[in-house]
Amino acid sequence: MNYEQIQYLTESKKSFLCVGLDTDLSKLPTSLPKNAEGMLQFNKAIIEATLPFAVAYKINTAFYEALGAEGWNVMEKTLKFLPKNIFKIADAKRGDIGNTSKLYAKAFFENLNFDAITVSPYMGEDSVKPFLEYENKWTILLALTSNLGSQDFEMQKLANGHFLYEEVLQKSQQWATHKQMMYVVGATQAERLQEIRKIVPNHFLLIPGIGSQGGDLQKVIEYGKTKFGGLLINVSRDILYASQDNDFAEKAYLKAEFWQKQM
Amino acid sequence: MNYEQIQYLTESKKSFLCVGLDTDLSKLPTSLPKNAEGMLQFNKAIIEATLPFAVAYKINTAFYEALGAEGWNVMEKTLKFLPKNIFKIADAKRGDIGNTSKLYAKAFFENLNFDAITVSPYMGEDSVKPFLEYENKWTILLALTSNLGSQDFEMQKLANGHFLYEEVLQKSQQWATHKQMMYVVGATQAERLQEIRKIVPNHFLLIPGIGSQGGDLQKVIEYGKTKFGGLLINVSRDILYASQDNDFAEKAYLKAEFWQKQM
Numbered sequence: 001m002n003y004e005q006i007q008y009l010t011e012s013k014k015s016f017l018c019v020g021l022d023t024d025l026s027k028l029p030t031s032l033p034k035n036a037e038g039m040l041q042f043n044k045a046i047i048e049a050t051l052p053f054a055v056a057y058k059i060n061t062a063f064y065e066a067l068g069a070e071g072w073n074v075m076e077k078t079l080k081f082l083p084k085n086i087f088k089i090a091d092a093k094r095g096d097i098g099n100t101s102k103l104y105a106k107a108f109f110e111n112l113n114f115d116a117i118t119v120s121p122y123m124g125e126d127s128v129k130p131f132l133e134y135e136n137k138w139t140i141l142l143a144l145t146s147n148l149g150s151q152d153f154e155m156q157k158l159a160n161g162h163f164l165y166e167e168v169l170q171k172s173q174q175w176a177t178h179k180q181m182m183y184v185v186g187a188t189q190a191e192r193l194q195e196i197r198k199i200v201p202n203h204f205l206l207i208p209g210i211g212s213q214g215g216d217l218q219k220v221i222e223y224g225k226t227k228f229g230g231l232l233i234n235v236s237r238d239i240l241y242a243s244q245d246n247d248f249a250e251k252a253y254l255k256a257e258f259w260q261k262q263m
Numbered sequence: 264m265n266y267e268q269i270q271y272l273t274e275s276k277k278s279f280l281c282v283g284l285d286t287d288l289s290k291l292p293t294s295l296p297k298n299a300e301g302m303l304q305f306n307k308a309i310i311e312a313t314l315p316f317a318v319a320y321k322i323n324t325a326f327y328e329a330l331g332a333e334g335w336n337v338m339e340k341t342l343k344f345l346p347k348n349i350f351k352i353a354d355a356k357r358g359d360i361g362n363t364s365k366l367y368a369k370a371f372f373e374n375l376n377f378d379a380i381t382v383s384p385y386m387g388e389d390s391v392k393p394f395l396e397y398e399n400k401w402t403i404l405l406a407l408t409s410n411l412g413s414q415d416f417e418m419q420k421l422a423n424g425h426f427l428y429e430e431v432l433q434k435s436q437q438w439a440t441h442k443q444m445m446y447v448v449g450a451t452q453a454e455r456l457q458e459i460r461k462i463v464p465n466h467f468l469l470i471p472g473i474g475s476q477g478g479d480l481q482k483v484i485e486y487g488k489t490k491f492g493g494l495l496i497n498v499s500r501d502i503l504y505a506s507q508d509n510d511f512a513e514k515a516y517l518k519a520e521f522w523q524k525q526m
Contacts, residue, residue, distance in 0.1 A: 022363070060359075060363060062357075062359060062363045062364070062366040062367045062370065063363075063366055065335075065366070065367065065370040066366040066367075066369050066370045066374070068335055068336075068339065068370070068374055068375070069332040069333070069335040069336045069339070070332070072328075072331055072332040072335050073331075073332045076331065076332070091359075093357065093358060093359050093383070094325075094356065095356060095383065096323075096325060096354075096356050097408070097409065097410045097476075098410065099285075100285070100323060100325045100326075101325075103325040103326055103328070103329040104325045104328065104329075106329050107325065107328040107329045107331070111329070111331055112331070120356070120358065120383045120385050120386075121385065121415075121416060122383050122384065122385045122405060122408075122416060122417065123383075123405070123408050123410060123412050123413065123416075123417070124410070124411070124412020124413060124414060124415030124416055124417070125411070125412045125415050126410050126411050126412040127410060127412050128412075142385060142386070145360070145385075145386050146360065147360045147361065147386060147387070147389050147390060148387070148388070148389050149386050149387020149388045149389040149390050149391075150386065150387060151387060152384075152387030152388050152434060153384060153385060153386075153387055153427065153430065153431065153434075154385065154386070154387070156421050156422075156427065156430060157421065157422040157423075158419050158420065158421055158422060159419075159420040159421060159422055159424075160420075161422075164416065164419070164427065167416065167419060168416065171415060171416075213360075
């Protein structure tokens with residue numbers, strides 16, 4: 001999927017909503033079996049319920065790897081429930097030396113056919129480059145994350161006066177343009193979005209941290225939105241676990257509608 | 264496995280050798296099928312051949328994920344070939360917000376029974392902590408990696424005068440001691456090991472980059488070794504692909520012996 005297609009998607013659906021499929025066995029509704037099959041049924045129902053409002057889905061690989069090979073199968077099958085014109089993100093936070101990143105790119109872009117993968121910038125350019133070799137596939141680089149630990153290194157001031165996450169935003173623009181790269185900025189860091197938009201005025205930003213993590217949606221939109229949109233705002237737990245009963249899909253529908261209406 | 268057990272292992276085997284099972288389908292010897300079954304047979308033969316010389320094995324998860332669910336099964340089965348008293352590392356470079364890292368820890372420590380996992384420090388303390396909640400399991404934090412891209416951020420000078428990787432070494436010591444944490448330092452960065460040992464005098468270091476990546480073993484040992492050892496030195500391609508013919512296991516034996524003799 002290319003930049004214009006994602007832009008068209010957000011404009012035509014009037015939505016920045018990305019539904020995070022952080023499917024946790026222990027939180028499945030009581031009507032579903034707590035195994036791989038239950039997880040798959042749950043994902044199918046959630047996707048059907050939220051599709052009118054979502055432009056993207058984000059699969060958090062940890063939740064699937066926790067089930068081993070079976071979980072990997074659930075991930076593969078879940079992807080097949082998603083229509084072609086929906087943006088599919090592997091929230092995998094990978095990144096390694098070149099020959100290894102190349103294999104991660106193969107796993108997620110070729111075999112699983114994700115449109116995008118989240119990548120950690122720590123190891124630098126040659127750990128990111130292999131993901132950029134795929135046309136119409138996206139690298140979503142971690143910049144400023146939503147968690148408290150973002151203070152530890154991301155918010156370290158460098159000798160050149162930048163914060164580390166600003167250096168990541170600046171340096172990585174030499175590797176790819178806004179047509180191939182996005183950045184993760186946590187919704188809990190909304191007050192920094194104005195500064196961030198000065199560095200990356202045209203990039204899509206993937207914004208986690210709305211809902212259970214307590215980020216402020218209105219501030220994210222006020223400070224983060226560009227003339228053309230430029231946001232993918234992720235909500236996971238607040239939609240997925242809106243109800244633990246048989247009406248979980250209806251409640252997920254209502255929650256997705258609620259978030260989309262505010263966007 | 265605890266600190267003393269790893270130390271005993273390196274002393275009794277007179278070896279720091281960690282064999283990296285970066286098993287690449289396209290490089291399997293011609294006698295083996297280029298599929299999951301071939302990969303498993305290859306790993307079994309390599310483990311049997313190198314076990315007299317190795318103290319640790321490191322599974323690079325990318326090579327297995329590239330085969331999807333089947334690859335995950337190969338990883339599981341490969342672990343079963345490894346004896347209990349061998350140190351087993353998941354080179355997975357994971358790290359995410361707390362509830363997600365918790366699931367990665369479950370996947371690698373509980374389900375797969377690895378002794379250790381490599382973790383990226385970028386997201387800070389709460390992304391690392393869940394891995395530290397397991398007794399006798401190890402977090403191997405990326406500090407200064409072997410690739411060129413290590414210049415981009417790891418070697419950035421901070422306002423406080425440290426390099427970013429030094430800040431990682433220092434700050435993370437508040438999260439765990441040398442009885443739970445190790446660090447990745449690339450063999451290609453051997454000349455920095457003297458400085459690094461001033462910051463982490465007692466920690467085990469996992470050193471990749473020997474062999475195909477061109478690191479200098481003698482310098483690594485000269486600058487990195489402690490009174491008690493404190494090194495796990497990884498060799499992958501140089502042992503795995505010592506021969507593409509039927510004698511691949513014999514050649515791997517000889518290569519492993521060669522490296523162990525120099526340690």
